[in-house]
Amino acid sequence: MTEVHKGFKMSPEDIMMIKAYMDQLVDSGLKQNKPVITNLLIFIIASFLFLFSIIDLIISKILKKKWINYLILLSTGLFISNTLFVDGIALGRSQGYSPEQPVKFSHAVHAGQNKTDCIYCHSSVKSSKSAGFPPENVCMNCHFMVRNGTRSGTIEIAKVISAYENMKPIEWIKVHNLPDHVFFSHAQHVSAGGISCQECHGKVEEMNVIKQVNDLSMGWCINCHRTKKINFQNNNFYTEYKGLTDKITKGELDSVTVDMVGGIECMKCHY
Numbered sequence: 357m358t359e360v361h362k363g364f365k366m367s368p369e370d371i372m373m374i375k376a377y378m379d380q381l382v383d384s385g386l387k388q389n390k391p392v393i394t395n396l397l398i399f400i401i402a403s404f405l406f407l408f409s410i411i412d413l414i415i416s417k418i419l420k421k422k423w424i425n426y427l428i429l430l431s432t433g434l435f436i437s438n439t440l441f442v443d444g445i446a447l448g449r450s451q452g453y454s455p456e457q458p459v460k461f462s463h464a465v466h467a468g469q470n471k472t473d474c475i476y477c478h479s480s481v482k483s484s485k486s487a488g489f490p491p492e493n494v495c496m497n498c499h500f501m502v503r504n505g506t507r508s509g510t511i512e513i514a515k516v517i518s519a520y521e522n523m524k525p526i527e528w529i530k531v532h533n534l535p536d537h538v539f540f541s542h543a544q545h546v547s548a549g550g551i552s553c554q555e556c557h558g559k560v561e562e563m564n565v566i567k568q569v570n571d572l573s574m575g576w577c578i579n580c581h582r583t584k585k586i587n588f589q590n591n592n593f594y595t596e597y598k599g600l601t602d603k604i605t606k607g608e609l610d611s612v613t614v615d616m617v618g619g620i621e622c623m624k625c626h627y
Contacts, residue, residue, distance in 0.1 A: 399439050406432040445573075448535060454567035455529045460512045461566075465505070468561035474553050485541045489528045492520035531566050532557070539625050548593040549584070549614075581619035585611045 366374075409425040409432075412418050419425055466472045475481055477490040495516050503517070504510050519526050534540055545551040553560060558569030570576055588594050588604055595601055597617055603609040618624055 395439065399436065402432040402435050406436060449571050449573060450533065451568055451571040453531060454565050455531065457529055457565075458527055459515045462564045463560045463566055464562055464564045474560075481542045482547045483543050485539075485543065487542050489526075492516060492526065496520050532568055532572065534572060537626060539627060548591070550587055550591075551584075577625075578615075578620050581614040584614045584619075586614060586617065588612070 405428050409428040413422065413425050466477075467474060477494060478487040479490070479494075480486060480488040499513055499516055503513055505513055516526065545556075546553075556570060556572075558567075560566060586594050588601055594612075594617070597612075600609065600612050600616065604612065613619070
């Protein structure tokens with residue numbers, strides 16, 4: 357911030373004008389954008405035209421040329437069907453979701469530039485269902501000494517220090533959310549499966565603002581389970597599958613994927 361504002365000066369009059377503008381903005385608020393034609397509005401219009409054409413063909417017969425009705429029915433029917441299909445599949449998914457966090461935390465700085473191991477902050481990832489949010493005392497292991505950041509100066513770090521000193525947790529916003537009826541365990545995937553964070557969360561070490569990269573759909577999970585090969589070496593979990601272990605040892609199988617050990621059974625995730 358110091359570099360950005362180097363040589364930038366404001367007179368007392370400038371400060372006064374900015375303050376007057378901000379005071380007015382508090383009362384008036386931001387200008388409302390004019391409503392735009394959304395997919396919902398187009399869907400409503402298409403539905404109306406679809407119903408109109410059906411009624412006109414059967415009852416009213418206002419349009420003398422029937423091919424016009426057939427054309428309307430075909431075009432609106434395709435649009436309505438496609439909209440219901442696409443929006444139905446996307447229901448409950450939030451790919452690309454990237455909420456503003458209470459502290460401007462950069463994974464690119466911590467995990468990328470400083471090479472901080474993910475498990476150092478998300479310490480429960482190997483033993484728990486949830487990866488967990490790091491408590492402030494973990495942050496203070498570094499920021500007890502590091503009080504100035506290269507990107508955000510002292511402002512963002514001061515928020516962490518204030519939360520620690522006042523014993524108030526930072527209210528981080530969860531980015532990756534699954535439906536309540538879905539069971540997912542980080543311990544199962546990280547410890548037993550040997551999955552890296554990047555396989556599900558993308559290249560977090562390059563993200564200044566964390567976002568959901570994959571759609572986390574059931575199809576996405578099942579496709580992974582059908583193609584992901586299991587590493588039986590030095591793995592106390594999968595060596596319990598004696599039959600498959602013997603076949604691997606004897607050379608009867610060259611590899612075992614997750615679906616072969618029940619990875620696509622409904623009750624594994626929807627018990």
